Amino acid sequence: MADSMFGKDVSKNIEGDSVPKDHVYLEETFYILSKKNSVFRVRLTSKGLSLTKETDGSSKEQTILLRDIIGSKCMRSKRRRHGASSCVCSSLVGPQQLKVVEENSGDLDENDISAYLYIYSYILKRSRRSWKRERTTITLRFRSFDKYEDNNREAQKWRTTIKCLIAGQPITYVPPLNDKKILILLNPKSGPGKARELFQTKVAPILQEAEVPYDLHVTKYAQFAREFVRTRNVYAWRTIVAVGGDGVLFEILNGMFERLDWQQALSEIPLAIIPCGSGNGLARTICHLYNEPYITQNLTGISMALVKNRITPMDVVRIETKTKIMFSFLSVGWGLLSDIDIESERLRAIGGQRFAVWAVARLLGLRRYRGVISYVKIKDVTNLPKPKQPLTLSHSVSQDGALDSPDAEAFIDCDENSEVFSNAVNGKHHQRVDSWYSVNSRRSAFYSTRGSEYHSVTSGGSEMRSPVHACMHGPASHLPSLVSQLPSHWVHEEGEFVMVHVAYQPYIGEDFLFAPRSTLSDGVMWMLIIKAGISRSQLLSFLLGIGQGSHAEINNEYVKMIPVSAFRIVPEGSSGYLTVDGELVEYGPIQAEIFPNVVNLIVPDLK
Numbered sequence: 136m137a138d139s140m141f142g143k144d145v146s147k148n149i150e151g152d153s154v155p156k157d158h159v160y161l162e163e164t165f166y167i168l169s170k171k172n173s174v175f176r177v178r179l180t181s182k183g184l185s186l187t188k189e190t191d192g193s194s195k196e197q198t199i200l201l202r203d204i205i206g207s208k209c210m211r212s213k214r215r216r217h218g219a220s221s222c223v224c225s226s227l228v229g230p231q232q233l234k235v236v237e238e239n240s241g242d243l244d245e246n247d248i249s250a251y252l253y254i255y256s257y258i259l260k261r262s263r264r265s266w267k268r269e270r271t272t273i274t275l276r277f278r279s280f281d282k283y284e285d286n287n288r289e290a291q292k293w294r295t296t297i298k299c300l301i302a303g304q305p306i307t308y309v310p311p312l313n314d315k316k317i318l319i320l321l322n323p324k325s326g327p328g329k330a331r332e333l334f335q336t337k338v339a340p341i342l343q344e345a346e347v348p349y350d351l352h353v354t355k356y357a358q359f360a361r362e363f364v365r366t367r368n369v370y371a372w373r374t375i376v377a378v379g380g381d382g383v384l385f386e387i388l389n390g391m392f393e394r395l396d397w398q399q400a401l402s403e404i405p406l407a408i409i410p411c412g413s414g415n416g417l418a419r420t421i422c423h424l425y426n427e428p429y430i431t432q433n434l435t436g437i438s439m440a441l442v443k444n445r446i447t448p449m450d451v452v453r454i455e456t457k458t459k460i461m462f463s464f465l466s467v468g469w470g471l472l473s474d475i476d477i478e479s480e481r482l483r484a485i486g487g488q489r490f491a492v493w494a495v496a497r498l499l500g501l502r503r504y505r506g507v508i509s510y511v512k513i514k515d516v517t518n519l520p521k522p523k524q525p526l527t528l529s530h531s532v533s534q535d536g537a538l539d540s541p542d543a544e545a546f547i548d549c550d551e552n553s554e555v556f557s558n559a560v561n562g563k564h565h566q567r568v569d570s571w572y573s574v575n576s577r578r579s580a581f582y583s584t585r586g587s588e589y590h591s592v593t594s595g596g597s598e599m600r601s602p603v604h605a606c607m608h609g610p611a612s613h614l615p616s617l618v619s620q621l622p623s624h625w626v627h628e629e630g631e632f633v634m635v636h637v638a639y640q641p642y643i644g645e646d647f648l649f650a651p652r653s654t655l656s657d658g659v660m661w662m663l664i665i666k667a668g669i670s671r672s673q674l675l676s677f678l679l680g681i682g683q684g685s686h687a688e689i690n691n692e693y694v695k696m697i698p699v700s701a702f703r704i705v706p707e708g709s710s711g712y713l714t715v716d717g718e719l720v721e722y723g724p725i726q727a728e729i730f731p732n733v734v735n736l737i738v739p740d741l742k
């Protein structure tokens with residue numbers, strides 16, 4: 136085994152001058168028992184793990200990028216059963232035979248002085264025309280020294296360096312501490328109702344390999360997540376994760392704004408989403424903006440983001456209706472798209488396809504809505520001031536005394552007796568385990584992350600819920616109250632409309648690239664207005680274009696897309712749907728304004 140080294144820079148250009156390139160943190164040579172004439176040179180660099188196989192003078196290099204590596208653990212070999220061969224080496228010849236245990240296990244094999252380093256990665260691979268992530272485990276065996284302690288020290292050095300690099304922290308002698316757990320709020324009713332199963336099979340294994348501890352709470356009723364974040368000490372967690380559709384994150388966001396300390400809570404605790412709903416607009420947006428493949432029900436890439444803990448700011452939109460204030464991150468809709476969203480609820484069991492099926496039905500029975508739309512147009516979207524830090528926000532409860540009345544339906548959840556399970560995981564869904572140094576185990580072990588807890592629905596109905604006064608806080612509005620006249624620079628359009636839909640993210644659903652020019656934090660809302668009079672065929676080609684975003688370029692007498700910073704919609708009559716982030720809100724006047732960079736969002740690692 137070659138000497139390992141810290142911080143050696145081996146990058147040279149063709150003239151032999153040093154160039155600031157990949158920094159090499161550690162380097163070792165490993166041998167393969169089954170291939171006597173091959174060696175592997177393994178280097179841990181600022182780019183990732185470089186593996187060079189050298190056989191009879193030829194060499195082949197593979198690099199596993201740091202963004203694809205999620206964790207690393209040190210193991211010892213497991214004591215062999217009575218009657219099995221006691222020869223240590225024999226367990227390594229057959230690639231399927233290595234069994235490892237954690238260092239503190241009572242079942243370890245004292246005779247094997249090797250330390251095994253497992254490195255877990257999910258590598259982007261092209262399959263047919265799309266990309267997906269494939270699980271790959273690299274196993275390195277350290278046994279140059281005569282004592283296990285010395286071999287383990289070497290392996291731990293690698294593990295610590297890998298963990299520091301993953302966390303984006305300076306290299307130290309101890310791995311970065313996960314002193315706070317992440318909070319997971321899972322909606323078992325989202326989308327086709329598979330959130331629990333998806334979490335256990337796709338997300339939990341990644342958190343366990345990365346040794347990220349979590350508290351999982353399954354929502355017990357609508358508004359559970361909102362009450363939870365409003366009433367708990369959220370500072371006990373480092374991230375709050377919605378596992379479900381956009382509706383659960385909407386609840387979490389609004390629960391945060393119901394806290395008096397909303398500003399501190401939102402600046403200290405980032406939010407994240409794992410998509411298990413039927414719309415999944417925000418998750419699709421994140422993947423789109425961070426070049427992460429989005430495959431329905433394949434949550435690998437977005438789960439890896441929970442491990443890396445990289446954050447980016449996101450805008451929120453403050454919305455007022457006649458009786459409520461709420462905060463939104465996705466969209467406000469009136470007319471066709473909202474009708475499709477709400478009325479297709481009855482087809483929830485078929486997942487995201489419910490939108491396409493209902494779109495056909497709504498096109499046949501096209502509705503028109505009368506009302507007045509007012510907005511403040513952004514003249515030059517290419518030249519917006521971009522605040523790097525969240526704006527300094529003045530605090531408000533509301534503009535209008537009629538709003539924010541105590542919500543009689545709001546309760547604190549006092550259920551301290553929730554059932555607690557350990558989060559042991561069935562690893563059978565993992566696809567592939569690569570291996571180096573003759574160790575190969577398809578049945579790779581999954582260990583529950585120390586300290587993680589699973590809080591399930593209480594079976595005996597012993598819930599104790601006590602009423603609480605819920606009051607919306609958040610940044611103060613700059614708009615006049617909903618019943619007051621708007622300033623003169625606002626644009627007004629009165630007439631009949633097929634729909635008005637305003638979005639502040641590129642995707643508002645898995646297959647709806649609604650506002651291609653939008654980003655997470657640009658301070659822009661994109662308002663699409665479709666006037667009555669448009670033909671069904673024009674509307675159909677418009678709807679078909681939403682998948683690719685080509686509809687956004689349409690600008691004719693019926694269809695236009697306008698960048699706005701505030702708007703008001705006043706529908707005439709009392710029948711119709713208004714939606715905020717896909718959730719139904721009261722029908723009637725509604726107004727909105729955007730606040731840039733208020734929320735921190737967990738996003739994939741781009742490095």
Ligand SMILES: Nc1ncnc2c1ncn2[C@@H]1O[C@H](COP(=O)(O)OP(=O)(O)OP(=O)(O)O)[C@@H](O)[C@H]1O
Nearest residue numbers: 325326354355356357379380381382412413414415
């Ligand atoms: N345990 C529960 N029982 C019933 N409803 C719940 C429960 N937990 C949350 N809800 C409600 O379910 C609604 C839908 O949730 P969610 O957004 O997760 O799924 P979805 O509607 O399928 O996805 P999307 O919003 O992306 O279309 C939300 O309004 C939420 O308040």
